[in-house]
Amino acid sequence: MKQALQIFGFTIVVSVFYWYVSLWVPQKRTDPPEDIEIASDLTIEEMIPIGEEIVAGKGTCLTCHTMGDHGTGLRFPDLDNIGAIAAERVPGQSDVDYLAESMYDPNAYVVEGYVAGMPNVARPPIALTDQEILTVIAYLQSLGGTPTVTMQTTLQWQGQAPAQDAAPAVAVGGNRDAETVFTTYLCNTCHSLDGTAGAGPTLQGLGQRMTRAEIYEAIVDPDEVIAEGYVEGVMSTMLNANNFYEQVSTSELQALVDYLASM
Ligand code: HEC
Ligand code: HEC
Numbered sequence: 241m242k243q244a245l246q247i248f249g250f251t252i253v254v255s256v257f258y259w260y261v262s263l264w265v266p267q268k269r270t271d272p273p274e275d276i277e278i279a280s281d282l283t284i285e286e287m288i289p290i291g292e293e294i295v296a297g298k299g300t301c302l303t304c305h306t307m308g309d310h311g312t313g314l315r316f317p318d319l320d321n322i323g324a325i326a327a328e329r330v331p332g333q334s335d336v337d338y339l340a341e342s343m344y345d346p347n348a349y350v351v352e353g354y355v356a357g358m359p360n361v362a363r364p365p366i367a368l369t370d371q372e373i374l375t376v377i378a379y380l381q382s383l384g385g386t387p388t389v390t391m392q393t394t395l396q397w398q399g400q401a402p403a404q405d406a407a408p409a410v411a412v413g414g415n416r417d418a419e420t421v422f423t424t425y426l427c428n429t430c431h432s433l434d435g436t437a438g439a440g441p442t443l444q445g446l447g448q449r450m451t452r453a454e455i456y457e458a459i460v461d462p463d464e465v466i467a468e469g470y471v472e473g474v475m476s477t478m479l480n481a482n483n484f485y486e487q488v489s490t491s492e493l494q495a496l497v498d499y500l501a502s503m
Contacts, residue, residue: 278371300481323385329335339467344397357429365482418499425484446503
């Protein structure tokens with residue numbers, strides 16, 4: 241009896257110990273971009289809130305644009321009334337086609353007063369699917385206009401984006417050169433190297449105004465020091481959304497700092 245009790249007590253101690261340990265072992269976290277299930281028979285009314293969710297989430301649109309009550313855009317077009325504007329932008333182009341082109345081929349028409357630099361959101365790293373883009377169009381049309389797009393609308397750009405699983409594999413922890421890293425994570429969409437203004441400061445002459453340590457800090461912790469005249473959170477939101485911080489290796493980061501310091 242005494243022995244049985246001892247074994248029983250020992251079992252409890254062991255179980256409590258493992259339970260305690262399990263509290264301290266970090267749970268393995270995987271955060272794939274949430275894919276939203278999009279049925280092909282959605283009504284327009286059902287498409288709008290899904291489009292809104294994509295705009296705020298996977299689409300990373302609010303990193304750059306203000307829309308409705310969302311976003312902190314500064315050097316980017318305000319999309320508050322885009323549903324009304326879209327039909328007027330390009331003579332002969334419908335609002336649906338204009339909005340689609342803005343996403344699949346953003347440089348085809350550059351809004352006056354702005355700098356080209358919107359990424360093609362159908363391609364990695366953002367990689368919206370054709371179905372997701374239809375719902376985003378419905379949401380954009382609803383901002384000041386009347387949604388007419390449906391899940392059956394066909395657009396000339398559909399099917400051109402690489403399938404999600406055919407997207408080029410990212411060499412995680414790899415040895416990509418600085419220029420590759422600079423374009424892969426869309427640094428070039430916000431920063432020019434030739435002095436032109438963009439969504440972020442030009443990096444021309446960076447080596448003369450910042451030390452390597454400051455450049456390193458500016459990349460690793462962009463919200464710590466904010467360049468004058470720019471908005472906090474734009475760069476960090478984009479780099480978090482495209483998994484820069486998870487994927488970049490130490491040696492790649494080093495190469496990137498060397499590259500920018502040489503400007
Ligand atoms: C990295 C910043 C950035 C991101 C992210 C971005 N855009 Fe843009 N967008 C721009 C810039 C810069 C312009 C203006 C230049 C141009 O017309 O290409 C623009 C223009 C537009 C226009 C045309 C506006 C007009 O007044 O005619 C639309 C529509 C648009 N974006 C929608 C979107 C949507 C939807 C998303 C998300 C799926 C998105 N953008 C993500 C930077 C961005
Ligand atoms: C969506 C736009 C955007 C993207 C993408 C982006 N940045 Fe920035 N970046 C900014 C903005 C805005 C600032 C100014 C605000 C601040 O200092 O955080 C900035 C600041 C900087 C600075 C400091 C410049 C100075 O003059 O103080 C460096 C260096 C920099 N970015 C490098 C990068 C690199 C490298 C990448 C890619 C890995 C990148 N950025 C991606 C918008 C962006």
